[in-house]
Structures are given as C-alpha cells and as structure tokens.
Amino acid sequence: MKQFDFEEERIKQEILKLGAKRVLIQFPQGLKPEAPRIAKTIEKLGVLPIISADPCYGACDLATADAESLGADLIIHYGHSKLMKYERFPTIYVEARATLNVPSAVEKALPMLEKWNKIGLATTVQHLQTLDEAREILTRQGKIVLIGDTGRLSYPGQVIGCDYSNAVSIAKDVEAFLFIGGGQFHAIGVALSTSKPTVVADPYDNTAALVDKEAEKILKQRWAQIREAKEAKTFAVLVGLKPGQKRLEETLQLKEKLEKGGKIVHLFAINEITPEALMEFPSVDAFVNTACPRISIDDAARFMKPILTANEALVVVGKLSWEDLCKKGLLES
Ligand code: SF4
Numbered sequence: 437m438k439q440f441d442f443e444e445e446r447i448k449q450e451i452l453k454l455g456a457k458r459v460l461i462q463f464p465q466g467l468k469p470e471a472p473r474i475a476k477t478i479e480k481l482g483v484l485p486i487i488s489a490d491p492c493y494g495a496c497d498l499a500t501a502d503a504e505s506l507g508a509d510l511i512i513h514y515g516h517s518k519l520m521k522y523e524r525f526p527t528i529y530v531e532a533r534a535t536l537n538v539p540s541a542v543e544k545a546l547p548m549l550e551k552w553n554k555i556g557l558a559t560t561v562q563h564l565q566t567l568d569e570a571r572e573i574l575t576r577q578g579k580i581v582l583i584g585d586t587g588r589l590s591y592p593g594q595v596i597g598c599d600y601s602n603a604v605s606i607a608k609d610v611e612a613f614l615f616i617g618g619g620q621f622h623a624i625g626v627a628l629s630t631s632k633p634t635v636v637a638d639p640y641d642n643t644a645a646l647v648d649k650e651a652e653k654i655l656k657q658r659w660a661q662i663r664e665a666k667e668a669k670t671f672a673v674l675v676g677l678k679p680g681q682k683r684l685e686e687t688l689q690l691k692e693k694l695e696k697g698g699k700i701v702h703l704f705a706i707n708e709i710t711p712e713a714l715m716e717f718p719s720v721d722a723f724v725n726t727a728c729p730r731i732s733i734d735d736a737a738r739f740m741k742p743i744l745t746a747n748e749a750l751v752v753v754g755k756l757s758w759e760d761l762c763k764k765g766l767l768e769s
Contacts, residue, residue, distance in 0.1 A: 439640070440532040440562070442470060444477050447512060450528050451483055456510035458484045460503040464492050464515035467532060474514075491708065493728070494597060495519035496680025498527060517561045517590040520680050531561045534639065538566040538616055541637035542573050545614055545644035548635045552611035554580045558595050558603045558626050559616040563639065567593050570616055570637070582606040595622055597730045600629035604765055607632055620647050621734065627651035628733070629765035654733060658766065661732075661742040665752045668721030668742065670700045672714075673749075676727025677707045683726045683746075690724055690749055697753030711739045724749040729767055 451459065459478055463471045468489075475485035486506055488499045495516035503511050503525050511527045518529050549555060555574055557567055571581045584602035585592035593602055595615075603613060607630035615623040615636045623636035624647050634651070637644045665671075671694050675687040691701045702720065706713060709731050714723060722742040725732045729745045736743060747764070750756035 439534055439536055440467065440470075441535055442474060442514070442532060443530050444474065447474075447478070447528065447530065448481060451478065451481055451510065454510060454526065456483060456508075456526075458486065458506070458508045459510045459512055460486050460488055460499055460506060460508040462488045462492050462497075462499050462511060462513045464494075467515050478512075493730075494680070495529070496598075496728070497678045498523060498525070498680070500525045500679055515562075516596070517594070519589075519596070524679075533565060534562040536563075536639040538563065538570060538637065538639045539573060541639045541642050541644055542570045542614070542616070544642070545635045545637040546573075546577060548644060548646050549574075549579070549612055549614060552633070553578070554582065554610045554612075556603055556606045556610035556613040556630075556632070557581055557583050557593055557616070558600070558613055558622075559593055560596070560622055561591065561594055562618075563616045564591050564594060566616055566639075570614065574614070582610050595626060597622065597625060598728065598767055598769075600625055600765065600767055603630050604768065620645070620650055621730075623647045624651050624654065625730075625767055628654060629767050631762065631765070655762070655766070657736055658733070658748060659758060661736060661744060662748050662751050662758065665722040665742040665744055665749075668699070670702070670719055670721050671724060671749075672702045672704045672717060672720045672722075673724045674704050674706050674709060674727055676709075676725075677705055678727065681727040686746060687726050690726065690746055693753055693755055694724070694749060699753070709743075714743070715740060722752075733766065 471487045478485040514530045515532045517531050574581045583593040584605040586601040586605045588601045603626050612633040613626050615626050618640040623634050627634040628651050635646050673687050673690050694701045724744050726746050732743045732745045
C-alpha cells in the first residue's frame with residue numbers, strides 16, 4: 437500500500453528509545469492489510485508485536501485496556517492524530533499521511549466552485565500536507581481561501597468524523613467548502629456542520645463531487661428519526677466504553693431530561709454499537725447514542741429503531757429546536 441507513509445523508520449527508533457518489549461499495534465479499517473508487514477518489521481528489533489484485530493475508527497478508540505491486559509508496554513496507533521489530551525498508556529501515533537497528488541482532483545472541483553468566491557478548505561489528517569497546494573490552485577483562480585483553526589484538533593484545517601470545529605469557525609466567512617479526501621463521509625460532515633455547499637476532491641479516484649444532496653438526504657432521515665422517537669415510551673441511553681467516547685456525565689444528564697419529558701429510560705454500557713447488540717432489547721423503543729455520533733448519522737438504516745445523537749434527544753424532549761440544531765450543526769457537541 438504505497439499510498440500512505442507508515443513511518444517504519446521513526447517507529448523503529450521510537451521503540452528502541454522507549455525500550456519497549458511488547459507492542460500492541462492498532463490500525464483503522466482500510467489500513468489493516470499492512471499490519472502483518474509492519475509487525476514483522478517490529479519483530480526484527482527483538483520486540484513482540486501484537487496486532488489488534490478489533491475494529492478501530494478513530495483515536496477515540498485507543499486499545500488501552502487491551503494493551504494492559506496483554507502486558508504490552510506501548511501502543512502504536514495508526515491512521516489518526518492524537519485526540520485525547522492525556523493517554524493513560526504510552527502511545528505513539530502514526531498519522532499515515534497519504535502520498536497521493538491532489539492537484540488533478542482539485543482542478544476537477546474548480547467548475548463546481550465556479551459561482552463562489554470565498555472558499556473554506558478542510559481535510560483529514562492524511563492530506564493536511566496538500567492544503568497549501570490546494571490553496572494555491574484556488575488562489576490562482578482568483579478565490580479567497582480560508583482555513584479554520586480553533587486549536588481543538590491537532591492541525592489547522594483538519595476535520596475528524598465528529599469534529600468539524602475548524603470548518604465551523606470559518607463558515608460565516610466563506611460561501612462554500614472544498615474538502616480534500618477519500619469518499620464522502622467527511623465531506624458530508626462538513627456540509628452538515630456548516631450548512632454550506634461542499635465539494636469533495638477525492639485524490640484516490642481522482643474525482644470531484646458536490647455532496648449537498650447526500651447531506652440533505654441525511655437531514656431528512658434525522659428528522660424522521662426524531663419524529664419517530666417523540667412517540668417512543670422507553671429509551672436506552674448508550675454510554676460508550678471506548679476511552680474517547682465515554683461521556684457518563686452527559687449520559688446521566690440526558691437520562692434526567694428524558695425522564696422529565698415523560699420517558700422511561702435505561703442506561704446501556706456498550707463497546708461496539710451494532711444493530712445485533714441493540715436487537716437483544718425489544719422492549720426499548722428508541723436509543724440515544726452518546727458515543728460516536730457517526731453511527732447514528734451514517735448507519736441509521738441498519739438499525740430497527742431510532743438511534744439518536746445526544747442533541748437529537750434534546751429535540752425530542754423540547755430542550756432544543758430542530759431549527760437551532762440545524763443551525764448549530766448536526767455534529768456539533
Ligand atoms: S467518536 Fe466516532 S467520529 Fe469521532 S473520532 Fe471516534 S470513531 Fe471517529
């Protein structure tokens with residue numbers, strides 16, 4: 437997989453520097469095929485590598501408890517930048533920067549951005565190094581380009597699945613966004629968070645597309661789920677057990693608010709939120725997911741019952757209006 441920099445040399449140096457003897461390696465989906473090769477590189481140092489085969493979608497999901505139970509002394513976490521302020525376990529992040537060129541995809545996006553003059557740029561950690569080049573291409577076309585930096589994430593212009601604060605911070609000053617990255621997942625996140633037209637320039641398949649229709653479709657689905665949940669009597673509020681997804685305090689507050697709104701509420705602790713896990717509780721009419729909001733937003737169709745985000749649950753009990761939630765951004769906490 438030559439499209440990404442796995443930083444093998446840095447990893448080796450860091451392992452030797454830290455004197456680690458047993459290392460747990462975590463890869464996100466999509467990069468896992470590289471895990472056996474990286475593990476063998478590490479093994480040559482006389483260090484025992486153990487590959488985490490569990491799903492991993494973000495730096496919120498550090499395998500801290502697994503590393504502890506395996507007696508590892510280091511986690512190497514691939515594919516994401518640091519998210520949590522403090523880790524309770526020694527951790528090295530390898531961001532797996534993409535080595536792809538972006539100009540061609542950005543140029544394909546230009547006709548779609550034609551009617552707007554002020555453009556916001558956003559991307560994931562894999563493509564941050566391409567922002568300057570993209571900015572240059574846009575500037576040559578006479579565009580004014582803005583890149584947001586709230587300091588909440590590791591880099592200016594960066595977005596992650598559940599944090600678009602950098603894009604949101606410049607939304608009022610731009611007319612549209614250009615997102616650089618693969619697929620539509622993050623680009624839709626930008627559109628849902630900023631309510632601005634959003635074009636994705638995808639360097640993997642060298643295409644560009646406007647994602648507004650997809651974002652619009654999701655908004656309609658979310659409103660339908662909220663309406664269904666308003667009729668629900670019994671709720672389960674899910675508290676995530678992954679280190680960066682655990683929001684127990686928020687869960688308790690939501691329970692109280694839903695109960696005041698006349699609902700019967702249970703608390704469920706959960707690691708992996710799947711339709712199969714939730715189907716075991718047929719007496720629950722609706723779920724509120726305080727863990728990873730993207731499961732609610734992107735996977736709703738896989739679940740038999742409404743699975744709301746925390747903010748959507750507030751709409752159900754009248755503590756937040758749908759219009760204000762849309763204004764605030766569907767993914768804003
Ligand atoms: S909570 Fe979900 S969207 Fe946010 S970083 Fe974790 S996996 Fe990604």
